[in-house]
Amino acid sequence: MILVWLILLLIGCGFLAWLTGRWSDILPRVISLTGVFIQLIIIVSLLLEHKQGSQWIISYAHAWIPFFGIQIKVAADGLSLLMLLLTSFLGLLSILVSWKEINKKVGFFHFNLMFVLAGITGVFISLDLFLFYFSWEVMLIPMYFLISIWGNEKRTYAAYKFFLFTQASGLLMFLSILGLYFIHGHNTGTYTFDYEQLLGTKMSTQTAFILMLGFVIAFIVKLSTVPFHSWLPDAHTQAPTAGSVILAGLLLKTGAYGLIRFVLPLFPQASHQFAPIAMTLGVISILYGAKLAFAQTDLKRLIAYISVSHMGFILLGIYAFNEIAMQGVVMQMIAHGISTGALFIIAGALHERIHTRDMEQMGGLWTKVPKMGALALIFIMGSLGLPGLGNFIAEILILIGSFFADKALTIIATLGLIASTIYALRIMQKVFYGKEEKKWVIADLGFREMAIMLSLTIVIIWLGLFPNCILKVSKSPVQKIIESTNRVFDVQENVVSQRIIIKN
Amino acid sequence: MSIQDIISLLPMILLAGGMLLTMILIAAKRSHIVAFISTLVIFTISFVAIFFIIATTPHLIGELFIIDRFGLYYQGLILIAAFVITIFSYISLKKFFPNKRKEEYYLLLMLATLGAAMVVISTHFISFFVSLEILTVSLYTLISYYREREKAIEAGLKYLVLAAMSSSFLLFGMALIYTISGTMSFSSLSILSSNVTIDATIMLVAGIVMMVVGIGFKLALVPFHMWAPDVYEGASSPVTSFIATVSKGAVVAVLLRFFIMADLYRYEKIMLVFTIIAIVTMLIGNLLALMQNNVKRILAYSSIAHLGYLLVAFIAGKAMGVEAATFYITIYVVTILGAFGIITLVSQSDNEAADIENYKSLFWRKPLLATAFTVFLLSLAGIPLTAGFMGKYFLLAAGLGKGEWALAFTLVISSVIGLYYYLRVIVTMMKQDEDTAIVGTAPVFSVIGISLVTILGILIVAIGVCPQWLVNVVSKL
Numbered sequence: 001m002i003l004v005w006l007i008l009l010l011i012g013c014g015f016l017a018w019l020t021g022r023w024s025d026i027l028p029r030v031i032s033l034t035g036v037f038i039q040l041i042i043i044v045s046l047l048l049e050h051k052q053g054s055q056w057i058i059s060y061a062h063a064w065i066p067f068f069g070i071q072i073k074v075a076a077d078g079l080s081l082l083m084l085l086l087t088s089f090l091g092l093l094s095i096l097v098s099w100k101e102i103n104k105k106v107g108f109f110h111f112n113l114m115f116v117l118a119g120i121t122g123v124f125i126s127l128d129l130f131l132f133y134f135s136w137e138v139m140l141i142p143m144y145f146l147i148s149i150w151g152n153e154k155r156t157y158a159a160y161k162f163f164l165f166t167q168a169s170g171l172l173m174f175l176s177i178l179g180l181y182f183i184h185g186h187n188t189g190t191y192t193f194d195y196e197q198l199l200g201t202k203m204s205t206q207t208a209f210i211l212m213l214g215f216v217i218a219f220i221v222k223l224s225t226v227p228f229h230s231w232l233p234d235a236h237t238q239a240p241t242a243g244s245v246i247l248a249g250l251l252l253k254t255g256a257y258g259l260i261r262f263v264l265p266l267f268p269q270a271s272h273q274f275a276p277i278a279m280t281l282g283v284i285s286i287l288y289g290a291k292l293a294f295a296q297t298d299l300k301r302l303i304a305y306i307s308v309s310h311m312g313f314i315l316l317g318i319y320a321f322n323e324i325a326m327q328g329v330v331m332q333m334i335a336h337g338i339s340t341g342a343l344f345i346i347a348g349a350l351h352e353r354i355h356t357r358d359m360e361q362m363g364g365l366w367t368k369v370p371k372m373g374a375l376a377l378i379f380i381m382g383s384l385g386l387p388g389l390g391n392f393i394a395e396i397l398i399l400i401g402s403f404f405a406d407k408a409l410t411i412i413a414t415l416g417l418i419a420s421t422i423y424a425l426r427i428m429q430k431v432f433y434g435k436e437e438k439k440w441v442i443a444d445l446g447f448r449e450m451a452i453m454l455s456l457t458i459v460i461i462w463l464g465l466f467p468n469c470i471l472k473v474s475k476s477p478v479q480k481i482i483e484s485t486n487r488v489f490d491v492q493e494n495v496v497s498q499r500i501i502i503k504n
Numbered sequence: 505m506s507i508q509d510i511i512s513l514l515p516m517i518l519l520a521g522g523m524l525l526t527m528i529l530i531a532a533k534r535s536h537i538v539a540f541i542s543t544l545v546i547f548t549i550s551f552v553a554i555f556f557i558i559a560t561t562p563h564l565i566g567e568l569f570i571i572d573r574f575g576l577y578y579q580g581l582i583l584i585a586a587f588v589i590t591i592f593s594y595i596s597l598k599k600f601f602p603n604k605r606k607e608e609y610y611l612l613l614m615l616a617t618l619g620a621a622m623v624v625i626s627t628h629f630i631s632f633f634v635s636l637e638i639l640t641v642s643l644y645t646l647i648s649y650y651r652e653r654e655k656a657i658e659a660g661l662k663y664l665v666l667a668a669m670s671s672s673f674l675l676f677g678m679a680l681i682y683t684i685s686g687t688m689s690f691s692s693l694s695i696l697s698s699n700v701t702i703d704a705t706i707m708l709v710a711g712i713v714m715m716v717v718g719i720g721f722k723l724a725l726v727p728f729h730m731w732a733p734d735v736y737e738g739a740s741s742p743v744t745s746f747i748a749t750v751s752k753g754a755v756v757a758v759l760l761r762f763f764i765m766a767d768l769y770r771y772e773k774i775m776l777v778f779t780i781i782a783i784v785t786m787l788i789g790n791l792l793a794l795m796q797n798n799v800k801r802i803l804a805y806s807s808i809a810h811l812g813y814l815l816v817a818f819i820a821g822k823a824m825g826v827e828a829a830t831f832y833i834t835i836y837v838v839t840i841l842g843a844f845g846i847i848t849l850v851s852q853s854d855n856e857a858a859d860i861e862n863y864k865s866l867f868w869r870k871p872l873l874a875t876a877f878t879v880f881l882l883s884l885a886g887i888p889l890t891a892g893f894m895g896k897y898f899l900l901a902a903g904l905g906k907g908e909w910a911l912a913f914t915l916v917i918s919s920v921i922g923l924y925y926y927l928r929v930i931v932t933m934m935k936q937d938e939d940t941a942i943v944g945t946a947p948v949f950s951v952i953g954i955s956l957v958t959i960l961g962i963l964i965v966a967i968g969v970c971p972q973w974l975v976n977v978v979s980k981l
Contacts, residue, residue, distance in 0.1 A: 065970075065972050065975060067972065067976070067979060068901065104936070105868075130897075133888075137887060138889055141882065141889075144927075145934070156931055160924070160931075163923070163927060164920065171919060171920060172916070174916070175904075178901060178912075182905060
């Protein structure tokens with residue numbers, strides 16, 4: 001039940017924020033902050049008291065629309081809890097970063113923000129496919145509003161694009177869900193959307209593949225895999241800072257989470273068939289994203305393409321079907337959320353001060369804003385995968401894991417690390433070093449911004465130095481998913497990779 | 505006619521009697537408010553009467569009518585819709601109509617409602633046709649009731665010509681069917697037509713197709729949709745919502761009844777015709793809506809598309825189709841009533857708030873109205889948390905349950921297209937502009953109207969979050 005309360009808490013705070021927004025600008029911020037903070041505390045306490053063992057740490061089920069076999073079935077395992085932790089942490093930060101940035105319609109802004117977070121929370125804990133799709137769609141509308149009302153100059157276009165891409169792909173997934181529902185119903189006579197019952201539904205290889213494609217398209221559009229990535233740079237660039245943080249930090253992760261939680265266990269065999277294509281797409285995303293990132297002059301756009309590139313690693317890792325790679329994926333989801341979120345916050349802070357995102361007009365800012373520069377350096381190093389920071393652990397695990405699955409592709413993917421060095425250093429060079437293009441007179445990070453950035457810094461270093469804290473929690477769910485995916489299938493390579501287990 | 509017959513028809517008799525009473529009231533003293541209140545009271549009484557006869561269903565009145573739960577449900581829906589439309593009509597008449605001869609409008613509205621309510625319980629060609637004509641003829645006048653407006657006259661004439669033509673198609677179809685079968689009642693068709701010669705079957709099918717053309721006009725299915733945008737635009741918003749909800753809902757009900765009682769699902773050719781019509785309607789309706797700048801026209805094309813969606817459930821037939829169609833039409837009625845209610849409330853001039861520019865920055869001027877409008881549009885688009893999503897889900901479930909993948913796929917694709925123009929209206933409302941001067945004064949404040957729209961909006965969200973009760977009601981019909 002506490003999981004349902006998490007969602008209701010956010011929605012309740014959202015409505016309250018909207019209401020109080022009529023009278024005051026500060027109340028909605030405080031209310032939302034409190035709401036998300038309570039969520040964070042609940043999740044941390046759940047994480048601390050959880051023990052290894054049973055599959056679900058906490059679960060709850062209640063009939064919703066019994067006529068169709070739809071339930072409100074929510075449950076969380078280590079993976080969900082980690083994702084929820086990321087959600088509430090980034091949620092907290094996104095409220096803080098918009099403290100000064102958002103000055104109009106504050107109440108409605110926070111209403112939308114809380115609704116997005118509620119939707120994302122729903123996605124991470126739903127175990128009923130209908131409920132999952134419901135939450136999946138619920139997070140779109142408020143995100144659309146966030147971009148189209150508080151965004152930058154081309155916000156309407158970006159919001160449209162974001163919405164149509166995700167909605168169209170989501171509906172395909174919905175068709176697949178219905179297909180699965182009916183096939184299972186025909187087979188067994190019970191029509192249900194229950195994830196655990198739908199596992200292991202018998203169907204022909206071809207049907208399974210088509211149904212899987214519906215899911216996969218929805219998820220890789222969210223994951224912004226090439227060739228479905230084109231909504232992402234626009235949406236990220238035009239969204240307000242909080243929107244960018246949530247988009248990059250959380251929304252992209254819902255795609256990865258969907259692949260891990262739903263596609264692999266529901267369609268194990270079809271996933272194995274699809275693996276070569278998926279891994280190739282992943283590698284293309286890594287390299288193409290990196291190449292495009294290098295060509296950008298708009299700072300936020302550049303960071304957006306970094307996301308495309310990093311999400312490629314996730315796709316590569318998921319379809320390697322072994323524990324190491326999958327653990328790397330979990331790590332990457334968290335580390336990327338932190339590091340890219342931080343970069344967007346810095347870009348937002350710069351934009352607030354000099355009202356441009358054009359890197360040609362920046363340069364030599366280090367002397368003006370040394371604190372910002374130093375912190376940016378940390379996260380840029382994070383993005384290029386410097387050892388000691390979270391991203392390094394993630395990428396190295398993914399590469400080790402996928403090496404067992406496909407050597408050639410992994411070697412090509414490794415080139416992405418070199419490319420990332422180039423684009424990442426270019427940010428530093430263009431923005432903070434180099435010749436001073438204009439005589440900007442700007443203030444360094446204030447107390448609030450320093451608090452945000454320092455908390456992110458602590459987390460990214462902690463992730464890099466003590467990755468086991470995360471890997472320990474995600475170990476058992478990841479093992480279960482990998483097992484259930486590989487059980488149906490015995491490819492020799494996979495047998496090899498089964499033997500390789502992370503030494504804790 | 506037995507006593508039981510009369511009791512079963514009580515809601516309709518009350519409606520007809522009440523209409524006459526109102527006529528006398530108007531003759532005694534012309535007063536807009538009196539006519540308005542009397543109309544509301546009559547609709548309420550008639551609606552309450554439905555609950556008294558629900559226990560005695562099903563009851564047959566000869567071959568002409570059947571009073572069953574299905575029919576009563578639709579009658580109730582029609583009466584509620586008419587009730588809401590009356591309130592919006594009052595607001596619209598008060599704002600825009602010259603201060604004379606407002607009262608007859610309510611008589612026509614009641615007459616049209618009576619026609620629609622009789623259509624849904626018809627089981628015979630004669631009762632079907634007569635009721636339909638009562639509905640249609642009242643609509644001719646209602647559409648062109650605002651005689652000072654040129655577009656209203658044009659729309660009325662257009663509707664008159666096309667509806668008359670479609671009626672003749674309908675009649676011709678009925679005649680052909682009668683030639684072969686020698687019967688005009690729906691149910692006897694199912695027995696007769698199984699043992700006829702091939703030639704006769706061809707004629708029978710031709711007759712049914714003729715009827716489909718006639719019904720297609722009433723429902724504005726592609727390719728019989730040309731009248732819809734012009735009539736929607738020309739008529740005043742309450743009348744438009746009447747056409748879109750009451751008139752279409754009634755025809756959908758009788759179509760379902762006709763096909764199920766006469767068991768026409770066995771003619772694969774006819775179902776193929778419907779499948780093609782459904783696919784074209786969904787796509788064309790949504791595609792044409794993309795190019796519109798007039799909100800009423802957008803809603804007109806959107807309602808064309810929605811009837812296309814509805815056909816998916818209709819084609820699915822007995823399995824889950826009837827429930828799905830009824831569920832969907834209920835939600836559609838609520839949504840469209842709300843949407844046109846908002847247009848009525850936002851309107852400030854004779855042209856009504858038809859142009860999309862009138863909605864610019866509405867979100868910041870009238871947050872409540874704009875939020876409600878957003879909810880209605882999202883419901884039409886079928887986004888979760890609104891009833892429209894549950895409706896669409898029900899349709900897809902019905903379609904896929906029957907294995908109609910092509911239809912389901914088209915439904916999904918065209919919903920995505922549809923999303924674009926709904927979003928366009930929403931985006932326009934969100935725009936924050938300095939030059940709000942185009943819009944002029946703030947919308948006329950109308951407490952009843954706004955609270956009504958709010959209630960409809962809340963209803964949409966309520967059904968969107970917990971649809972179980974409505975599903976229960978619908979599945980027990």
